Amino acid sequence: MFRRRTQSPTEDSPVDDSKPVTTPGKGRPTPKRSEAQGRRRSPVTAPSNRKEAYRLQRDRDKALRARQREGMLRGEERHLPARDRGPVRKFARDWVDSRRLPGQFFLPAVLVIMLLSMVPFPLQIRSVVLLVYTMSLPVVMVLVLVSSFYVAGRVKKEAAEKFPGEDLKGVGFYAAMRSSQIRRLRFPKPVVLPGGAPVPAKR
Structure with a gap:
């Protein structure tokens, strides 16, 4: 009535226990959950009082301001003020x-002339220095004004050709003001040398 089922070939074949059973793995033991969480968490020391909390906050703010200033000096877009941002600027x-x-030589020239005018030269030489000072100052100012108008016009024209559709408001004045500053005092710092070559990185 009840017949015995025929055993499958897999049940009849003996299992070789001599070979070790291997399973694919990562090549290293899996860390425990507590160990993994411990490595992810950095030790945090809570301030013991309000004075200590204020000190830690000041240190964090100081470090943040230092990073932002370094970024601004390097010309990083996200750290620049609004007036310096954008491809046009x-x-x-x-x-x-x-x-x-x-324009970049205006302030140094004025400073040299003023210093020469204060040196106690003999009367004849002093009169010549004062004459040079009186005549050269307006000439230098005229040169700076002409240069500023030239820079503003050229920069605005080339920016319009290079960036069609971009907002060019104030870019001419922006370039003219930068051209009247001493190169070392410009902000953000120049990233190109006179001639167009990039400024070499500091080692």
């Missing part, structure tokens, strides 16, 4: 920094 900065313009 960067183009204006690079255009000015890649050229030697009369």
